[in-house]
Amino acid sequence: MRFLLRFLAVVSLAGGRLAAQSAAAPVPTEVAPGVFVFTPNNTTDLFVEGNTTVVIGTKAVLVIDAPSVRLSREHVRWIRSKTTVPIRYLVDTHWHLDHVSGNQVYAQELSGVEIIATAETRRQIDSEDSTYLTQWQGYTPQVLDQERQKLLRARKTMKDPDDGTPITPFDIQHNLDALAYAARERPTWLETHLVDPTVTFDDRMTLDLGDREVQLRQYVGHTTGDAVIYLPRDSVLITGDLVVAPVPYGINSHFYAWSESLRQLEATYPIKVIVPGHGDVLSSWDYVHAERALVDALLAQVEAAMRAGFKQSNQVDSVKKHVDLSQFERQLAGNDSARQWGFKHYFVDPGVPRAFEEIHVAAF
Numbered sequence: 035m036r037f038l039l040r041f042l043a044v045v046s047l048a049g050g051r052l053a054a055q056s057a058a059a060p061v062p063t064e065v066a067p068g069v070f071v072f073t074p075n076n077t078t079d080l081f082v083e084g085n086t087t088v089v090i091g092t093k094a095v096l097v098i099d100a101p102s103v104r105l106s107r108e109h110v111r112w113i114r115s116k117t118t119v120p121i122r123y124l125v126d127t128h129w130h131l132d133h134v135s136g137n138q139v140y141a142q143e144l145s146g147v148e149i150i151a152t153a154e155t156r157r158q159i160d161s162e163d164s165t166y167l168t169q170w171q172g173y174t175p176q177v178l179d180q181e182r183q184k185l186l187r188a189r190k191t192m193k194d195p196d197d198g199t200p201i202t203p204f205d206i207q208h209n210l211d212a213l214a215y216a217a218r219e220r221p222t223w224l225e226t227h228l229v230d231p232t233v234t235f236d237d238r239m240t241l242d243l244g245d246r247e248v249q250l251r252q253y254v255g256h257t258t259g260d261a262v263i264y265l266p267r268d269s270v271l272i273t274g275d276l277v278v279a280p281v282p283y284g285i286n287s288h289f290y291a292w293s294e295s296l297r298q299l300e301a302t303y304p305i306k307v308i309v310p311g312h313g314d315v316l317s318s319w320d321y322v323h324a325e326r327a328l329v330d331a332l333l334a335q336v337e338a339a340m341r342a343g344f345k346q347s348n349q350v351d352s353v354k355k356h357v358d359l360s361q362f363e364r365q366l367a368g369n370d371s372a373r374q375w376g377f378k379h380y381f382v383d384p385g386v387p388r389a390f391e392e393i394h395v396a397a398f
């Protein structure tokens with residue numbers, strides 16, 4: 035439905051979870067000694083939040099990713115209740131708002147925090163992010179109420195109020211949840227402004243937290259400047275959105291590079307724990323294998339359709355008809371409606387035209 039698609043334009047960039055309306059502060063999981071992960075687990079919602087990892091060293095605390103201002107404040111409160119070691123470093127894995135909109139909390143409500151990202155991420159925060167921020171700040175109470183009324187009417191007809199196409203009870207509830215979330219979060223959105231990283235790197239960088247080393251390295255895949263963080267002492271790998279569970283995000287991805295980056299990660303880093311950008315912490319490469327197989331299958335099928343003749347830029351709809359990723363949908367989403375929705379809207383629908391564009395540029 036059109037409303038939903040308008041939301042999708044900003045979806046990987048906003049934040050929060052309706053279920054988190056309860057007053058309970060988020061509680062992290064300790065995945066290795068002194069390594070804690072906050073997992074909002076709203077990967078298939080219309081508004082999503084990135085995971086946040088906190089590493090408490092003997093001399094410095096490192097935080098990886100700062101989702102919404104509201105959540106970032108809660109993370110800082112939790113850290114302060116846990117240790118007096120100063121928060122010295124915040125790393126932004128990439129430029130999307132569900133990973134950087136809390137930068138301001140670290141820059142303005144604390145002192146002495148270096149915000150670290152790839153130079154590419156800083157460039158993208160400067161050039162692209164504010165467009166999205168302005169867009170979701172524009173969801174005024176009036177706009178949200180109009181959309182809510184439309185959805186309530188659609189409950190009676192089970193048709194999209196904008197274009198008359200069939201919709202499901204899941205679609206309606208999913209959108210109603212997003213509207214309720216947006217209404218609740220809007221005050222925080224209005225006070226959100228983007229804060230640049232203060233330190234950048236191009237290829238790799240090392241941090242010392244006192245009792246452990248932290249290795250940062252740039253990859254390409256989800257964006258052109260993905261930072262991956264590795265803790266050698268603990269064998270913990272924090273991937274940002276190169277890995278997203280239970281279904282990956284294929285919006286504006288760089289699929290060839292993504293597949294290669296996943297291969298390199300496995301070849302480079304021995305792991306006990308993988309912290310994905312969204313979703314539950316992983317203890318093996320199994321999910322990453324599935325994600326990479328999906329990316330490779332998408333590329334192979336789009337390539338095959340283009341070789342069969344659908345090469346022109348106006349033939350992407352024909353290419354779509356030749357792509358069948360249902361085997362992966364069954365594997366990753368099973369019978370779960372939310373996962374099926376995420377697989378379609380966050381991977382297949384944006385991924386096919388994106389892969390088409392990428393192959394077009396590379397090969398034809």
Ligand SMILES: [Zn+2]
Pocket residue numbers: 046083084130132133275311312
């Ligand atoms: Zn994300």
